[in-house]
Amino acid sequence: MQSPKAFTITAHGATLPAIGYGTMLLPERPAELVAHAIRSGYRAIDTARKYGTEERVGEGIRASGIARGELFVTTKVTEDNAREADFMRSVETSLKTLGLDYVDLLLVHWPQPKVPFAETLGALVKAKRGGFARHIGVSNFTLAMLDEAVHVCPEPLVTNQIEYHAYLPQDRMIAALKKYGMILTAYCPVARGELLTDPVIVAIAKAHGKTEAQVALRWLIQQPMVAAVPRALTEAHIEQNLDIFDFSLTETEMRDVSALRTRKLRIADPPERAPKWDDEDVGA
Numbered sequence: 079m080q081s082p083k084a085f086t087i088t089a090h091g092a093t094l095p096a097i098g099y100g101t102m103l104l105p106e107r108p109a110e111l112v113a114h115a116i117r118s119g120y121r122a123i124d125t126a127r128k129y130g131t132e133e134r135v136g137e138g139i140r141a142s143g144i145a146r147g148e149l150f151v152t153t154k155v156t157e158d159n160a161r162e163a164d165f166m167r168s169v170e171t172s173l174k175t176l177g178l179d180y181v182d183l184l185l186v187h188w189p190q191p192k193v194p195f196a197e198t199l200g201a202l203v204k205a206k207r208g209g210f211a212r213h214i215g216v217s218n219f220t221l222a223m224l225d226e227a228v229h230v231c232p233e234p235l236v237t238n239q240i241e242y243h244a245y246l247p248q249d250r251m252i253a254a255l256k257k258y259g260m261i262l263t264a265y266c267p268v269a270r271g272e273l274l275t276d277p278v279i280v281a282i283a284k285a286h287g288k289t290e291a292q293v294a295l296r297w298l299i300q301q302p303m304v305a306a307v308p309r310a311l312t313e314a315h316i317e318q319n320l321d322i323f324d325f326s327l328t329e330t331e332m333r334d335v336s337a338l339r340t341r342k343l344r345i346a347d348p349p350e351r352a353p354k355w356d357d358e359d360v361g362a
């Protein structure tokens with residue numbers, strides 16, 4: 079496998095690996111899986127206070143034998159901690175639980191409409207300026223929220239981490255992020271497996287001698303300024319999800335996969351915290 083370090087995306091001084099290991103919903107063995115991912119070549123690990131996996135992510139990092147400075151660790155602050163004092167406490171708890179002095183990227187996990195963005199983003203910036211996070215960003219922000227966040231935030235936001243895969247178009251968000259020089263980090267990048275039986279994906283995978291998951295991920299990271307954080311619990315899946323840098327999709331294949339967007343499948347939509355999403359016009 080080629081060095082995954084070659085496949086990075088930069089934005090506002092942050093160098094983000096195009097593929098990171100997502101750690102939501104890991105079962106009993108997350109520390110071993112995280113260590114396996116890092117030993118397989120992953121350099122980015124995505125966790126969150128909400129996932130309850132920070133402790134195991136820290137253990138996995140230490141068990142991997144790879145130096146901290148080689149890794150790009152992301153964690154997130156929940157919408158319950160959007161007030162400044164709660165936010166800072168959450169960041170400190172995350173670092174303590176991870177066993178790290180800093181994270182590479184700190185995200186506001188979900189927007190909290192009851193707290194002014196200026197307060198939450200002010201706390202995010204405070205965490206960065208205090209050395210707790212090297213870079214900052216948001217997650218699950220809509221177009222209007224992203225505009226507001228960029229305007230009230232005195233430090234650059236590096237990414238908006240959102241659901242993105244071939245069944246869910248994000249053209250307008252991609253255009254907005256481009257305007258702000260930000261990365262789209264795609265979660266649910268293989269649509270939790272839904273994409274893997276699609277005949278279009280199956281045919282392209284066959285043509286390249288690759289798996290369906292590799293095609294789904296390649297389609298994402300072949301787009302400018304798009305990174306992805308697939309989760310996998312089996313070691314073979316972990317390894318193959320990073321092994322996508324030795325082939326590319328043709329323009330026609332990219333278009334064929336993009337055409338699957340008409341399904342408009344949104345997977346992560348928790349009613350208690352999801353904003354009113356921007357609808358994409360998927361055409362006729």
Ligand SMILES: NC(=O)c1ccc[n+]([C@@H]2O[C@H](COP(=O)([O-])OP(=O)(O)OC[C@H]3O[C@@H](n4cnc5c(N)ncnc54)[C@H](OP(=O)(O)O)[C@@H]3O)[C@@H](O)[C@H]2O)c1
Nearest residue numbers: 100101102265266267268269270291308309310311312315
């Ligand atoms: N910011 C947010 O609000 C947010 C929300 C959701 C997720 N996330 C992040 O995004 C990460 C990924 O999202 P996700 O876990 O929801 O969905 P996902 O990565 O699209 O799907 C994970 C599922 O796909 C399967 N899979 C992965 N690679 C595969 C492969 N090569 N072959 C066959 N099956 C494969 C996995 O199976 P196996 O387990 O059997 O390998 C697992 O069941 C999360 O872990 C989390 O870090 C963030």
